[in-house]
Amino acid sequence: MPRRDGGPVETDGRAIWRTFCAGWHLFRGTPSRFWLEQELHDLFGVEVAPSAETADEIYDRIASCIASPQFRPRALFDSFKLEILATTDAPASSLDAHAAIAASDWDGRVVPTFRPDALVHLNRATWKQDVEELGEAAGTGIDTYAGYLGALQQRREHFRRLGALATDHGHTTADTTPLDRSDAERIYAAALAGSVEPAAADAFAAHMLFEMARMSRDDGLVMQIHPGVLRNHHAEVHDRFGADKGFDIPLPVDFARGLRPMLSAFGTDPGFRCVVFTIDETTYSRELAPLAGVYPSMRLGVPWWFLDSPHAMRRFREAVTETAGFYNTAGFVDDTRAFASIPARHDLARRVDSGYLAQLVANGQLGLDEALETAVDLSTTIPREAYAPR
């Protein structure tokens, strides 16, 4: 998202909105512009472009909309015709909110996703506390590596019972090299004792990706991997405000060597399914399409984060289809915290995919009937199958 200055942060909603509207030209050509434009028009009925002059008028209209019953989250969920919405949750989460939805008379499908990143990166500042909460949630001891594995396994089962279909893994690299059991135990013990070396922590994180793959093979949760982001890039912001306050910058990723241990072990196992995402586009044609084309357990995740935009989504199809086809990709999954933007995001992805299919038809490379079937498959059959319980 473009920004122009590093000035003080506004906390008043209307003031922020005025600044935003006055800088509307900064978003030209960006997906934020495309989503917001569609959202403002289709959802909130706004007919004017954002600007310093129109900011208040639009603000008032949105405020009046979201005060009305048809803009309550469940009402929007129903009107958006969402088939499923997945949250990501720490393994220690009670998932009470999910249980409450399940117990309610509303039939919207909102499921948790198992995200153990904080627990497998031993050198995060909060690790000790997080792993203790894991032990409490699982009701088991975590003072041994075996106990830790057991607790993770037990929480996965808890997630699965509340409807979870998948796990989610954000690592700096794609390394999945397993450790010898004794090495894993030794590093885990060192972490508990508060003295883990950076290289040992990295090796443990890679090892745990392998272990998570093994558990996925056993319990059928689909494993989502999205490596290659240097988080907390701005040292001062990180020091003042803590981790995960933005300033995340993508890195090159070595999927060919990184995923080799995991795919060698589980890549042809019918019980295992992984979906691999990237924001390093250079890996599309070089590594990810060849890997997804040859390992039956792998699906290629669609463009995500910095890349779920028109040109980037088009480049994705152009780079991977010729090697992996359409049916080894996973279908569009948005990754947004902006609930009201969901229809615009899916609509944009569907337009781009349809544009790509239309070009194949116009070029005489695909029949119109085939293109229409593929367009429907990309938005329904393929994602349903990619995330189906195994």
Next chain:
Amino acid sequence: MPRRDGGPVETDGRAIWRTFCAGWHLFRGTPSRFWLEQELHDLFGVEVAPSAETADEIYDRIASCIASPQFRPRALFDSFKLEILATTDAPASSLDAHAAIAASDWDGRVVPTFRPDALVHLNRATWKQDVEELGEAAGTGIDTYAGYLGALQQRREHFRRLGALATDHGHTTADTTPLDRSDAERIYAAALAGSVEPAAADAFAAHMLFEMARMSRDDGLVMQIHPGVLRNHHAEVHDRFGADKGFDIPLPVDFARGLRPMLSAFGTDPGFRCVVFTIDETTYSRELAPLAGVYPSMRLGVPWWFLDSPHAMRRFREAVTETAGFYNTAGFVDDTRAFASIPARHDLARRVDSGYLAQLVANGQLGLDEALETAVDLSTTIPREAYAPR
């Protein structure tokens, strides 16, 4: 090539064909689809799309075609109007089949290509046996490094006499750093004794690329290099079935540093010609086009393997032409084992190149007469010149 499951391998041709036809939708958007469609229609006269329903009808038609005399290999070669077909052969090959063709009354041009990969990678399981066969074929001792070099040189001459135009080199990296003579001798002796370190084997492979360049400079064989593939990615398949059973995944390649020793030594030598291929597209505009643009001995190989498909071939022209022009590329060379697909592959490459030229004309960037001349050059003059004996 897309695939959907890791099930047991069918060995019955008709059963395989039925499975293939039932999964025809999996190939949508892939070059396999485009080639096969053209091949089935133009060569075998098939008028229906493959599907579970049409599988037997198409199978029977193909079976009846290939039983007829006009579908014999030499007849197809003539009807395809092939100017030259090059095989790749181990240095120890007798090349008897090539000699037999030369001695026959058929005038098709089928030539060998010298491929010494197995002999320069000292840590391959079969190396000792391969180098012994080399010595036998050359009729010289290979128990010293000098004998080994002499045997290679002698076999290159044998290949050249039977019409070979080129050598072919598939390495994991693009490194061409030469070793001191004494280091090369020492590592070679260690390999013969069965105890070569991985790093020494890698250094020797790089050294031998440099030596092969020197021999090319001396005997005029064109040197084809295509580095950057991690072979035998699936450990279990490799352990069960041996090397080169698929699961090859491309890697990033460092051409700028890797080729520097070779190009510094021979890159401006009129006696030397190399053609460099890649499946790491990131190197097109960053390294390969600048290198091909500045070293007279180098030609940039066209898209190959995972990349000889419409979008990838178009990206190649868009990425390299603006730096290296058309006349520093090598012209389309298909790399197929599927004999009947050759016309479709060349036709596709010519269409893509013509589409690129047409856009330049439509944009006012090139005259129509120039584009027509370039289109012909790309498919005739340029590859003939690239592989011409020096």
Next chain:
Amino acid sequence: MPRRDGGPVETDGRAIWRTFCAGWHLFRGTPSRFWLEQELHDLFGVEVAPSAETADEIYDRIASCIASPQFRPRALFDSFKLEILATTDAPASSLDAHAAIAASDWDGRVVPTFRPDALVHLNRATWKQDVEELGEAAGTGIDTYAGYLGALQQRREHFRRLGALATDHGHTTADTTPLDRSDAERIYAAALAGSVEPAAADAFAAHMLFEMARMSRDDGLVMQIHPGVLRNHHAEVHDRFGADKGFDIPLPVDFARGLRPMLSAFGTDPGFRCVVFTIDETTYSRELAPLAGVYPSMRLGVPWWFLDSPHAMRRFREAVTETAGFYNTAGFVDDTRAFASIPARHDLARRVDSGYLAQLVANGQLGLDEALETAVDLSTTIPREAYAPR
């Protein structure tokens, strides 16, 4: 620039021009062709295409043009309507020529740019001599690290007084890691004594990028960085003719980690402005657009050197706009030594940008009024703002 042979270099202008015209087809599809065609036609009134037959006619026409007063440099500068022309100059330069222009009655704006590369790379053959000239120019001692820093600072001020807006930095990597003061002093002293290790020289170069950023923050000169080129690729040419005689090949660049120290320290400082260029296109969407999108002090430099060509400039906009927008880029800056090609180069860049904007309008992604405003901003407002004194 394409070339066909490594033959002897012609020194006679007419003979060189005849060879060039006879090889005019080698430039098909390259920007050299597009620029020259426009330049020959629009500036010199040539109506025929270059060829062996037309070479003399065109040569004579150009020779007659440049003998006339309206083709004198200042006359061309005025007729090209150049707003500003910046040279790059060694820190020790007296800048007498700039002073002479300033003192003349001609009002063209020609300003110096501070380029300290030779002074911060301690292992260059000429370093000792260059740093001594720096000391003489600054009139201060350079036998301590503090004196060296002071001399650089003093010369920056001299450049600024003569109109300089920017500094310019070409490094092999993007590393900006600062050294401890004592390490910097120790390495500097070793270099003065003639014995600096390659790794120490690299660390010092990185450190000096950080120091140059600090000075830019203090004196307001805009810092231009363009890393990632392996210079003097051809060893023999380098040995015979010395450094910077061509054979420069781009390398992969790690901007995410490399720029982190500098951007963490100064990236949100209103006094600092950097413009980052690349010829490694893989960094556009992966690193540079996210960095320019999040750090207010950074602007993304436009395609440069091998990349200021139609397809490459279009790829730039397609790769970066969706993450960084238009207003975090720096506007087109040509980087040519060919004075007469300046209008054609800017014209080409404006056409490509306009073509990109036109597609957004045609797709319904941008209003025509917005596109027109952005087109003007890209060629005027944005570069003026990017290089405005801070």
